[in-house]
Amino acid sequence: MMMPTPDLLRARRSFLGHCGFSLGSIALQALLGGREATAATPAVRPVRSMAPRPPHFPARAKNVIYLFMAGGPSQLDLFDYKPVLQKLDGQPIPESFIKGKQFAQITEKQPKLLGTRYRFRRHGESGTEVSELLPHTATVVDDLAVIKTVKTTEFVHHLAELVMCTGTPRFGRPGIGAWVTYGLGSEADDLPGFVVLPGVGALGGMARTKEAVFASGFLPSAYQGVPLRPVGEPILNVTNPKGVTRPQQQRLVRLINDLNEERLAETGDPEIAARVSSYELAFRMQAGTPELLDLRGESRATLAMYGVDPDRPSFARNCLLARRLVERGVRFVQVILGDWDHHGNIHQALPAICRQSDQACAALIKDLKQRGLLDSTLVIWGGELGRSDVAQVQKTGPIGRDHHIDAFTVWLAGGGVRAGQTVGETDEIGFNPVDQGIHVHDLQATILHLLGMDHRKLTYHYQGRDFRLTDVGGEIVGALVSPLERRSGSQPDILGNLSG
Numbered sequence: 251m252m253m254p255t256p257d258l259l260r261a262r263r264s265f266l267g268h269c270g271f272s273l274g275s276i277a278l279q280a281l282l283g284g285r286e287a288t289a290a291t292p293a294v295r296p297v298r299s300m301a302p303r304p305p306h307f308p309a310r311a312k313n314v315i316y317l318f319m320a321g322g323p324s325q326l327d328l329f330d331y332k333p334v335l336q337k338l339d340g341q342p343i344p345e346s347f348i349k350g351k352q353f354a355q356i357t358e359k360q361p362k363l364l365g366t367r368y369r370f371r372r373h374g375e376s377g378t379e380v381s382e383l384l385p386h387t388a389t390v391v392d393d394l395a396v397i398k399t400v401k402t403t404e405f406v407h408h409l410a411e412l413v414m415c416t417g418t419p420r421f422g423r424p425g426i427g428a429w430v431t432y433g434l435g436s437e438a439d440d441l442p443g444f445v446v447l448p449g450v451g452a453l454g455g456m457a458r459t460k461e462a463v464f465a466s467g468f469l470p471s472a473y474q475g476v477p478l479r480p481v482g483e484p485i486l487n488v489t490n491p492k493g494v495t496r497p498q499q500q501r502l503v504r505l506i507n508d509l510n511e512e513r514l515a516e517t518g519d520p521e522i523a524a525r526v527s528s529y530e531l532a533f534r535m536q537a538g539t540p541e542l543l544d545l546r547g548e549s550r551a552t553l554a555m556y557g558v559d560p561d562r563p564s565f566a567r568n569c570l571l572a573r574r575l576v577e578r579g580v581r582f583v584q585v586i587l588g589d590w591d592h593h594g595n596i597h598q599a600l601p602a603i604c605r606q607s608d609q610a611c612a613a614l615i616k617d618l619k620q621r622g623l624l625d626s627t628l629v630i631w632g633g634e635l636g637r638s639d640v641a642q643v644q645k646t647g648p649i650g651r652d653h654h655i656d657a658f659t660v661w662l663a664g665g666g667v668r669a670g671q672t673v674g675e676t677d678e679i680g681f682n683p684v685d686q687g688i689h690v691h692d693l694q695a696t697i698l699h700l701l702g703m704d705h706r707k708l709t710y711h712y713q714g715r716d717f718r719l720t721d722v723g724g725e726i727v728g729a730l731v732s733p734l735e736r737r738s739g740s741q742p743d744i745l746g747n748l749s750g
Contacts, residue, residue, distance in 0.1 A: 309702025310666025311628035320588030324637035325659035339365035364641035376670035386612035399674030399683035410634035415463035424467035427582035437579030455588015480563035566610035628665030695724035
């Protein structure tokens with residue numbers, strides 16, 4: 251057999267190199283949606299990385315709004331009332347409860363139990379107990395599934411935030427919003443598939459993790475969360491520099507992406523595809539973002555329901571923006587509010603942050619429901635950990651509660667959730683779950699299930715192995731899944747049997 255000559259090899263490489271651009275572009279377009287540019291988006295084709303993709307099985311939820319309460323809300327003062335704890339207030343906690351346990355800051359051998367100052371009442375047809383600190387949330391309890399026994403493995407904030415949002419305490423992994431958009435894409439053409447609405451300050455009071463909880467990690471960068479800043483320019487570097495017109499920007503984007511397309515055809519590097527998508531999206535966002543942020547179209551009744559001042563940044567405004575985002579097809583919205591980290595001064599700080607958040611959370615549920623969006627939008631409320639049932643004594647200033655990781659409260663609403671119930675129960679002082687509890691990975695598996703995705707199949711091959719959000723764990727919590735969703739389930743769970 252005759253071996254090819256060097257000249258023939260060079261000619262072959264030249265042929266493949268020159269034809270690869272057009273063939274690669276056609277193939278990529280077919281794989282990722284095949285939509286041509288329109289008059290509304292003349293620069294280049296729409297974002298390919300975010301083209302909507304079908305789930306593994308029929309889904310109930312299409313979008314997610316994650317109300318992330320950074321710092322750890324005190325479940326014992328908000329949702330988990332314990333009469334026995336009230337009676338034992340001020341007494342040392344029995345050593346049997348804390349043997350082998352670890353606190354973040356308490357160093358006493360036997361710290362004293364701390365009851366709640368706040369009255370609890372049962373509300374709605376479900377009879378869900380809620381503290382007087384959350385009067386607005388109390389009005390929507392029949393739309394909620396309140397989970398009292400969520401548990402995590404990390405008692406330090408930044409590690410617990412990583413576990414809750416990325417499934418692992420290690421940096422460099424994708425956030426849950428990145429996983430969801432990687433699996434399903436997005437229906438928004440002029441907005442990112444994953445949007446983050448941080449509070450004023452250091453990302454709404456988050457610990458040192460900050461952007462790590464909504465980063466794309468090893469996934470292509472097109473799936474990372476895009477923050478909408480509450481103060482100043484909403485998205486950095488999106489608006490044109492002074493003196494640059496939109497037609498000029500259009501020509502620049504077309505030129506850059508033509509070069510990127512050629513390089514993509516030569517290398518197949520997914521990061522180049524992400525770069526193309528980023529330029530395309532940024533161009534369209536120049537028109538889409540101002541319309542999104544303009545609340546003048548909202549009725550006075552809606553603004554009053556949320557407690558929104560359209561001209562002032564606030565958590566309430568972010569909740570309203572979250573609804574507007576899912577209306578426009580954004581797949582995953584993460585609204586961040588902190589700081590719930592009340593090691594001291596809890597009896598002043600906790601009521602203050604509840605006043606800041608309670609009305610808006612309830613309004614979001616009501617607003618989604620009246621617009622017919624709640625059935626397809628999964629709403630999640632909770633922090634990365636909870637607060638202890640013992641007092642943390644400060645050297646100076648009022649007392650607070652330390653971190654607690656064995657049983658804390660998260661609630662879900664909409665999107666196929668079986669509403670009007672409380673899932674799980676803690677012991678008589680609220681320290682441990684009565685049953686095995688619900689691990690963060692179980693919660694994540696259930697969220698993906700409601701979105702129509704098998705958490706064991708949503709994987710990404712990196713550094714020689716397949717990674718997933720739930721690491722090597724996670725079981726669906728059947729009690730959280732509505733009866734209609736149960737019939738389409740495909741996995742076993744820890745509180746019921748899903749089969750199919």
